[in-house]
Amino acid sequence: MKFIDFFSGIGGFHSGLERAGMECVGWCEFDKFAQASYRAMYDTTNLWFGNDVTKVKGWELPKADLWTFGFPCQDVSIAGKQKGMKEGTRSGLFYEIMRLLDECKENKPKWLVCENVKNLLSIDNGTGFLNVIGEMAERGYSIEWKVYNSKDYGVPQNRERVYIVGYYGERCSRELLPIRRENQSTIDQIGNLTENKGFGGNPQSGRVYSVSGVSPTINTCGGGNLEVKVLIKNATKTGYLEAKVGDGIDLAYPDSETRRGRVQPQQSNTLTTSDNLGVLVDDESIRIRKLTPKEYWRLQGFSDEQFEKAAAINSNSQLYKQAGNAVTVNVVEEIGKHIMKIENEVKK
Structure with missing residues (x-):
């Protein structure tokens, strides 16, 4: 399976999906420091690249089976101003992905994988989240979502994030997301x-x-x-x-x-x-x-090898920021393996 990595940051989706056996064919990231880390960490020589999603056109994109987009969370995060999911806000960049889907027409990806803060479920009394899944459904995707905690996937960090998966075409008979694991470790x-x-x-x-x-x-x-x-x-x-x-x-x-x-x-x-x-x-x-x-x-x-490559060209302040903005690689890997399993079963 091939994927495009939108709002890529330092490539948490890239690393996780690659570990699951997928191949990256393109990426899009606005921040110049995150771009530098991404290029240092991955071989981007033959990958499609866009630095501003608002200027990308759907017909420019390479063919891919899956799109990932951990769109900006500033306007839905509890730590932010909670302006909500509105066009024109940072978190409203979600609608740019919907625009690209419209422009792709017959070239739509079969899968969408989206990540955001848990507060997305309740922002604007739930209407923000309903808008997100409604927009995806209107474009022909069956939708499933779950909240995963990073501490349940081999890293000791209490990080709850909502993952939304879309499947294009006839409804898939399998659950689109893997069953949640549970780890009883707590913050002390x-x-x-x-x-x-x-x-x-x-x-x-x-x-x-x-x-x-x-x-x-x-x-x-x-x-x-x-x-x-x-x-x-x-x-x-x-x-x-x-x-x-x-x-x-x-x-x-x-x-x-x-x-x-x-x-x-x-x-x-x-x-x-x-x-x-x-x-x-x-x-x-x-x-x-x-x-x-x-x-x-x-x-x-x-x-550590990935970190050292990024650390060689970025300040500590940028490295802290980049890690905080990233998706947890292990969680993405689990989701990617589940999607690969579904695809392999469908092909049989």
């Missing part, structure tokens, strides 16, 4: 850096988590102390601090990044620091650390 918040609470309008900026639990949803921060923070016990003074989070994501960061802080005994649930980036707590054997860009990428299922 162990304190709050009170001086940083609410820093930048993001309450997560001051929270501290245990490496024995699951990371909260990583966001699109560009650094600035908004990164997820974890507490490491029995830390060493030199070299690298290493630990494992949840299902086995390695953490490793240089000891030189530490800053001193203190614990207030009368506030057993609250950690306070001597500066805005305080990362050493109590004594030299306990440290609070921001997750590094590489760890953010690991939490989304990207390989």
Whole structure:
């Protein structure tokens, strides 16, 4: 199966569907820094490319069996202004995909796979979501949707996202999406850096988590102390601090990044620091650390090799942002394998 990767970012769909046995034939991404990472991570030499979906024409597109589009979530995310699914908004770029389907006519893809934040289901009292599936249905697609949590698919990140799949033509007798897995691992918040609470309008900026639990949803921060923070016990003074989070994501960061802080005994649930980036707590054997860009990428299922290629040409702030904007590779792989299985059964 061949696919086109719209709103591609750093290619979470690309990586996941490739692992499932599919082939990318084209991609579209507006952000120049994400474009740079994408080109570094994948062989794009012979792929169709569009840098602005609003200027792409349907008849220009290569033939593909599947289109992916994790369209921008800013206007439906709880963290955003929640303007809703309206044309002219960032999230309204969804309608550009509908336009392309109309322009493709007989060249429509058999499958559509769409991803967005869970809040898409309830924005505008549910009318935004109904508009999304209604627009897809009007163009001949049978629709199915499910909410998947990344923590159930081999990465220790609590990330709930809604995935919508469309199947063109006669209704498919099989379920279009795989059955949800379940992992009982939970987020373990162990304190709050009170001086940083609410820093930048993001309450997560001051929270501290245990490496024995699951990371909260990583966001699109560009650094600035908004990164997820974890507490490491029995830390060493030199070299690298290493630990494992949840299902086995390695953490490793240089000891030189530490800053001193203190614990207030009368506030057993609250950690306070001597500066805005305080990362050493109590004594030299306990440290609070921001997750590094590489760890953010690991939490989304990207390989270290992919990260290193992107890191060679991008700043840390861009790497944080790119990971936060990405879809989780492992979840996409599961969906891709399910679709491939359906296709193979149909061909028999």
